[in-house]
Amino acid sequence: MHIGILGAGQLARMMALAGLPMGLEFSFLDPNPDACAGQLGHLVTADWADACALDRLAGCDRITCDFENVPADSLARLAAATEVRPCAAALAAAQDRLEEKRLFTALGMDVPNFAAVDTRPDLLAAIEQIGLPAVLKTRRFGYDGKGQAVLRTQEDLEPAWQRLGGQPLILEALIEFRFEAAITAVRSAQGQLRCYPLSRTVHHQGILQFAQAPAPFDRQHQAESMVRALADHLDYVGCLTLELFVTDQGLLANEFAPRVHNSAHWTIEGAETSQFENHLRALCDWPLGSTTLRGPALMVNWIGQMPEPATFMAIDGLAWHDYAKSARAGRKVGHATLTANHTAELAARCERLTTVLPDQLKTCLASMMASSG
Numbered sequence: 526m527h528i529g530i531l532g533a534g535q536l537a538r539m540m541a542l543a544g545l546p547m548g549l550e551f552s553f554l555d556p557n558p559d560a561c562a563g564q565l566g567h568l569v570t571a572d573w574a575d576a577c578a579l580d581r582l583a584g585c586d587r588i589t590c591d592f593e594n595v596p597a598d599s600l601a602r603l604a605a606a607t608e609v610r611p612c613a614a615a616l617a618a619a620q621d622r623l624e625e626k627r628l629f630t631a632l633g634m635d636v637p638n639f640a641a642v643d644t645r646p647d648l649l650a651a652i653e654q655i656g657l658p659a660v661l662k663t664r665r666f667g668y669d670g671k672g673q674a675v676l677r678t679q680e681d682l683e684p685a686w687q688r689l690g691g692q693p694l695i696l697e698a699l700i701e702f703r704f705e706a707a708i709t710a711v712r713s714a715q716g717q718l719r720c721y722p723l724s725r726t727v728h729h730q731g732i733l734q735f736a737q738a739p740a741p742f743d744r745q746h747q748a749e750s751m752v753r754a755l756a757d758h759l760d761y762v763g764c765l766t767l768e769l770f771v772t773d774q775g776l777l778a779n780e781f782a783p784r785v786h787n788s789a790h791w792t793i794e795g796a797e798t799s800q801f802e803n804h805l806r807a808l809c810d811w812p813l814g815s816t817t818l819r820g821p822a823l824m825v826n827w828i829g830q831m832p833e834p835a836t837f838m839a840i841d842g843l844a845w846h847d848y849a850k851s852a853r854a855g856r857k858v859g860h861a862t863l864t865a866n867h868t869a870e871l872a873a874r875c876e877r878l879t880t881v882l883p884d885q886l887k888t889c890l891a892s893m894m895a896s897s898g
């Protein structure tokens with residue numbers, strides 16, 4: 526079976542790393558000739574809308590994406606020739622934050638209060654309605670906290686408008702969550718759904734920094750029914766992740782990703798079947814693998830540049846993932862996952878990890894562990 530992936534970043538790379546042992550072949554489309562999945566299959570270097578390049582990918586048995594902002598026309602062209610999973614409509618649902626929040630609401634999920642903002646008067650009206658603090662976001666093309674501005678006082682409005690105004694925006698109430706969490710599910714074309722244990726996620730400057738599984742709080746049941754409602758509604762095939770805010774009033778849906786997701790990278794070592802393998806199984810119409818936890822896990826993202834591996838590899842239970850990307854500020858270049866047989870062992874290994882982490886991550890992990898109970 527030959528899998529075509531739109532995007533050849535680290536998610537495509539990890540899909541290929543999971544799929545090659547199962548006998549799958551991979552082709553990728555990416556405008557970047559150095560895209561890091563390129564080493565693991567055939568890389569077509571072209572724009573997302575390049576008809577010729579799309580037609581080359583159309584020869585694959587299945588098409589999937591490692592990023593969700595693929596133009597709808599490109600997906601439609603591919604879907605006319607071969608099986609695109611998840612389908613274009615599922616991607617479209619995740620591409621616009623306003624439509625996404627409306628969908629969550631229609632499916633009965635709680636979300637932060639929100640309002641559409643296209644003009645300056647809209648912004649003033651939205652603030653009147655939602656109050657401050659709030660967060661102004663672009664409706665489309667945001668990732669890793671990009672295209673967002675937190676508004677705490679009236680003085681924050683003008684600089685935020687200068688930076689983001691002139692494109693469709695959404696204003697959301699800034700939630701004082703107790704925790705952030707994410708749930709990943711995999712769904713087959715026949716509608717079978719399996720959920721991974723809920724992960725606790727910790728963001729630093731808008732970028733995912735740590736993910737811990739299982740989450741140190743019990744919201745599995747509610748999170749599962751939310752992601753199931755979404756996946757069934759979209760007739761989704763493959764892995765998807767729903768990002769959540771955990772508040773005293775319950776779970777609020779933040780956004781969803783129609784693909785494999787950073788908050789579930791721990792599943793490579795920490796679950797019986799990784800999210801990457803399960804995504805491919807769903808694409809190929811193979812039975813879904815068990816999503817059961819093998820043992821507690823903690824993942825840390827390497828952002829900007831890879832640290833020196835040796836000090837980290839000396840820690841028992843640590844797996845090292847280098848995406849072979851060049852260093853650049855704010856860029857996800859790799860991750861490490863710590864696993865253990867039980868919670869106390871993971872805590873001891875995390876303590877060991879804390880001693881070798883860069884200073885700002887040290888503080889972040891220490892406070893995360895302290896609030897894990």
Ligand SMILES: Nc1ncnc2c1ncn2[C@@H]1O[C@H](COP(=O)(O)OP(=O)(O)OP(=O)(O)O)[C@@H](O)[C@H]1O
Binds near residue numbers: 669
């Ligand atoms: N309404 C909100 N209230 C509180 N915090 C928020 C809110 N919206 C976003 N954040 C914070 O900013 C982070 C990134 O926001 P969001 O998930 O909306 O954007 P993103 O850029 O698509 O992120 P990513 O691609 O990393 O998932 C959130 O995980 C959360 O920490």
Ligand SMILES: [Mg+2]
Binds near residue numbers: 768780
């Ligand atoms: Mg997010």
